Amino acid sequence: MKFDDLDKKMRVYEQSIDQTVLNEMYLVARLDGRNFSRLTKEICDFEAPFDERFRDMMIKTVKVLMDCGFRVVYGYTESDEISLLFHKEENTFGRKVRKFNSILAGMASAVFSLELGQPVAFDCRLVPLPNVELVQDYFLWRQADAHRNALNAHCYWMLRKEGKSVEEATKMLEGKSVSYKNELLFSRDINFDKLPGWQKRGTGVFWTEVEKTGYNPVTNSEEKAIRRELKTDMELELGEKYAQFIKGLAE
Ligand SMILES: Nc1nc2c(ncn2[C@@H]2O[C@H](COP(=O)(O)OP(=O)(O)OP(=O)(O)O)[C@@H](O)[C@H]2O)c(=O)[nH]1
Ligand SMILES: [Mg+2]
Numbered sequence: 275m276k277f278d279d280l281d282k283k284m285r286v287y288e289q290s291i292d293q294t295v296l297n298e299m300y301l302v303a304r305l306d307g308r309n310f311s312r313l314t315k316e317i318c319d320f321e322a323p324f325d326e327r328f329r330d331m332m333i334k335t336v337k338v339l340m341d342c343g344f345r346v347v348y349g350y351t352e353s354d355e356i357s358l359l360f361h362k363e364e365n366t367f368g369r370k371v372r373k374f375n376s377i378l379a380g381m382a383s384a385v386f387s388l389e390l391g392q393p394v395a396f397d398c399r400l401v402p403l404p405n406v407e408l409v410q411d412y413f414l415w416r417q418a419d420a421h422r423n424a425l426n427a428h429c430y431w432m433l434r435k436e437g438k439s440v441e442e443a444t445k446m447l448e449g450k451s452v453s454y455k456n457e458l459l460f461s462r463d464i465n466f467d468k469l470p471g472w473q474k475r476g477t478g479v480f481w482t483e484v485e486k487t488g489y490n491p492v493t494n495s496e497e498k499a500i501r502r503e504l505k506t507d508m509e510l511e512l513g514e515k516y517a518q519f520i521k522g523l524a525e
Contacts, residue, residue, distance in 0.1 A: 293370070295371060301364060302358065317392075329351075336350075338381060341504070347524070351479075352416060353423055359524060362525065379397055413520045420474060425452065428464065429459060471509040483500050483502060
């Protein structure tokens with residue numbers, strides 16, 4: 275068979291499960307570390323429930339993802355996950371799902387592995403959202419997840435550090451309400467409300483414009499220029515204020 279004929283015949287199979295995200299959709303990608311429970315508990319010596327070194331590796335990964343060729347307007351991380359909100363008109367790779375998923379997962383895995391010094395993997399999924407209200411809800415949802423995880427993790431690790439086994443600590447928290455868990459921490463002098471914002475709400479990363487003074491060798495003078503820089507927010511707003519902040523970035 276001639277190459278052209280073979281090429282045409284095989285392309286049909288190669289492209290048979292290709293998908294693209296519709297142009298009118300807002301687009302979010304969520305990446306999640308694979309087997310990070312084992313990594314954080316057994317393989318590495320990370321502090322539990324929260325470790326600033328782990329947090330900073332996640333933030334570094336977010337920053338590289340936001341500047342690796344896609345137009346990402348907002349990055350968010352909590353626990354071992356990352357959410358990226360793309361520019362409304364992002365059209366890189368014709369919005370092909372496989373390109374986004376493979377490149378973002380590959381890049382996140384590479385950056386985090388280099389930071390950690392051993393190989394890890396992230397998965398990636400795309401979440402197309404039809405309107406800005408759902409984009410707001412998406413980020414409120416991940417923030418609520420961070421809050422719930424933080425409360426559970428603080429209770430669990432407090433009990434473990436008191437000498438309870440995995441089973442005992444898990445059982446003691448099973449089916450318990452938010453107020454019970456708050457009280458439990460309070461009874462050991464831990465005020466959940468006073469814990470660092472990044473643990474309860476996650477961390478946001480977004481672009482800002484800053485004025486920089488640089489030397490221009492052609493004119494032999496100092497010149498001011500506007501540069502884009504990534505800013506990290508570890509004290510994110512809550513509720514309606516956070517929703518408005520997301521809206522401002524999405525539109
Ligand atoms: N010690 C410690 N663990 C952390 C920290 N941040 C996240 N983790 C752990 O990372 C894990 C993330 O949870 P999951 O993504 O649900 O679990 P996973 O093992 O990665 O499972 P898959 O994502 O399905 O592969 C949890 O076990 C968290 O306790 C941290 O700062 N310190
Ligand atoms: Mg994970």
